[in-house]
Amino acid sequence: MEHYTMNLTLKVWRQQNGNTPGRFETYQVKNISSEMSFLEMIDVLNEEMIREGKDPIAFDHDCREGICGMCSMYIDGRPHGPWQQNTVCQLHMRAYKDGDTIVIEPWRANAFPVIKDLMVDRSSFDRIIQAGGFISVNTGSPVDANAIPVEKNMADAAFAAAACIGCGACVAACKNSSAMLFLSAKVTHLALLPQGHPERRTRAMNMVAQMDKEGFGACTNTGACEAVCPKGISIENIARLNREYLMAGLTSE
Amino acid sequence: MKWSEMFTSSVGKKVVMALTGIFLILFLIVHVGLNACIWANDGGKMFNAGAHFMGSNIVPRILEIGLFAGFILHIVQGLMLEFQNRSRRKQGYSVAMGNKGSKWYSRSMGILGTLILLFLVVHISDFWLPNRANQGFLLGEEIDLYVKMREVFQTEWVVVLYLVGCISLAWHLLHGFQSAFRTFGVSNKKYLSLINTLGIAFSIIVPLAFALMPLSFYFGWIK
Numbered sequence: 001m002e003h004y005t006m007n008l009t010l011k012v013w014r015q016q017n018g019n020t021p022g023r024f025e026t027y028q029v030k031n032i033s034s035e036m037s038f039l040e041m042i043d044v045l046n047e048e049m050i051r052e053g054k055d056p057i058a059f060d061h062d063c064r065e066g067i068c069g070m071c072s073m074y075i076d077g078r079p080h081g082p083w084q085q086n087t088v089c090q091l092h093m094r095a096y097k098d099g100d101t102i103v104i105e106p107w108r109a110n111a112f113p114v115i116k117d118l119m120v121d122r123s124s125f126d127r128i129i130q131a132g133g134f135i136s137v138n139t140g141s142p143v144d145a146n147a148i149p150v151e152k153n154m155a156d157a158a159f160a161a162a163a164c165i166g167c168g169a170c171v172a173a174c175k176n177s178s179a180m181l182f183l184s185a186k187v188t189h190l191a192l193l194p195q196g197h198p199e200r201r202t203r204a205m206n207m208v209a210q211m212d213k214e215g216f217g218a219c220t221n222t223g224a225c226e227a228v229c230p231k232g233i234s235i236e237n238i239a240r241l242n243r244e245y246l247m248a249g250l251t252s253e
Numbered sequence: 254m255k256w257s258e259m260f261t262s263s264v265g266k267k268v269v270m271a272l273t274g275i276f277l278i279l280f281l282i283v284h285v286g287l288n289a290c291i292w293a294n295d296g297g298k299m300f301n302a303g304a305h306f307m308g309s310n311i312v313p314r315i316l317e318i319g320l321f322a323g324f325i326l327h328i329v330q331g332l333m334l335e336f337q338n339r340s341r342r343k344q345g346y347s348v349a350m351g352n353k354g355s356k357w358y359s360r361s362m363g364i365l366g367t368l369i370l371l372f373l374v375v376h377i378s379d380f381w382l383p384n385r386a387n388q389g390f391l392l393g394e395e396i397d398l399y400v401k402m403r404e405v406f407q408t409e410w411v412v413v414l415y416l417v418g419c420i421s422l423a424w425h426l427l428h429g430f431q432s433a434f435r436t437f438g439v440s441n442k443k444y445l446s447l448i449n450t451l452g453i454a455f456s457i458i459v460p461l462a463f464a465l466m467p468l469s470f471y472f473g474w475i476k
Contacts, residue, residue, distance in 0.1 A: 022344075024347065074346060074348075076348055077346065077348035077349055077350050077351065077353065078350060078353055078354075103347060103348050105346055105347060105348070108342050108344050108345065108346055109341060109342050110340075110341050110342065110343055111341070173350055173354060175338070175355075175360050176338035176339075176341055177338075177341035177342045178263070178338070178341075180263075205254050208262055208263065208264050209258075209262065211263065212262055212263050215341060216263070216341060217263070217337065217338040217341035217342075218263035218264070218266055218267055218334055218337070218338055219263070219264075219267060220267075220334075220338070220359065220360075220362065220432065221359065221428075221431075221432040221435050221436070222354075222355035222356070222359040222360050223354060223355050223356075223359065224350060224353075224354040224355040224360075225354075226354070227353065227354025227355065228353075228354055235435075236440045236442070236445070237440070238435065239434075239435040239436075239438055239439055239440035239445075240438065240440040241264075242264055242267070242268075242435065242436050242437065242438040243437075243438025243439075243440065244438075245262075245264045245265075246264075246268065246437070246438055247438075248254065249254050249259035249265070252254045
């Protein structure tokens with residue numbers, strides 16, 4: 001693709017901290033290369049602002065190769081921007097043309113309070129994982145990898161669910177701010193494997209209870225989460241989580 | 254986990270919606286089947302025989318209480334969930350996601366349900382209430398419901414209102430039917446595609462049959 005440069009208008013959500021109200025600020029960025037990533041474009045703007053002595057835009061990022069789940073921008077009405085199965089860091093400026101206006105907002109959900117500007121606190125996800133997203137094993141020498149047979153199909157399905165990077169786009173996209181796609185990916189990848197089997201009942205119950213405690217909404221199966229998931233986690237996992245939860249509820253004491 | 258914990262969690266509340274939803278779908282089948290007897294075109298003989306059984310026999314009358322309970326649970330729980338879910342995002346987005354990823358009717362179950370509820374109030378006061386009042390709310394003498402139908406469906410705006418009710422029901426079912434099964438935990442692709450197809454067929458056929466009833470009387474297709 002031909003290289004080109006562009007001038008853009010950015011409308012960015014600026015918020016000092018969780019206690020002060022935020023507002024949109026408009027910025028002009030010039031000579032942006034079509035080969036830059038979206039975050040590099042923000043870097044350019046931030047460096048310019050630092051030179052001018054202004055407060056740069058705070059945003060989350062880490063690996064910048066689409067696997068860590070840190071970047072979290074809601075761009076023009078879609079988490080992670082216009083591309084399918086993509087994270088913001090892997091969104092490139094060739095998606096835009098000269099003169100475009102881009103609106104950038106943070107994830108919005110009560111369970112993801114804004115820390116500053118485009119950064120939100122996603123530790124509610126960590127607490128959900130702590131509630132049951134693990135298997136308990138004895139320490140000691142590792143068990144032989146082939147000691148427990150796993151069917152290939154199951155291993156593949158579990159791996160597809162385990163691809164979830166916990167970025168929170170599902171919550172950001174959901175009209176109910178529900179974390180069910182995240183939760184279902186975590187429950188599925190353990191429930192499909194024999195190692196996850198012993199604790200599957202308590203896992204489903206405890207993780208759902210923690211999700212409710214954190215203030216996420218309930219799932220209404222609209223499918224918006226699946227459409228924006230950078231890792232293509234399927235909404236069928238939510239049905240599996242429902243089944244796990246129901247079985248746990250019906251068979252527990 | 255206690256029953257109370259199970260049915261008050263976010264997943265449990267959806268299970269209640271799905272259970273009552275499927276129950277109400279079953280009711281729709283009975284209702285549409287019985288009402289279809291008007292098309293026997295026998296001056297309402299067959300229809301009134303069916304209606305008489307439903308109104309004067311103790312068994313359907315006891316089931317009727319269950320039906321009302323099902324309706325109330327579905328309505329109250331549905332509205333509560335809608336408000337709770339909306340409150341989970343205090344600060345909204347300035348650019349809405351809209352139809353990027355979800356269908357408008359799947360996001361509008363609350364408003365569609367409210368339209369159906371408004372229709373239901375009018376519908377109950379058109380037929381059920383005058384009939385039961387005539388029976389003294391026990392097992393007394395019923396009114397001629399076929400004559401009543403013909404009478405009610407002579408007014409233009411009532412017919413329009415019933416059509417709005419049927420259209421709302423169709424969209425509500427289009428999402429609700431398959432969503433209920435997902436809530437029950439059906440995740441197998443082969444079942445989901447079957448349920449999707451069934452759901453689409455049900456959402457078209459049943460509301461269409463209901464919509465044809467006021468139209469049949471209004472345009473005089475049946476005597």
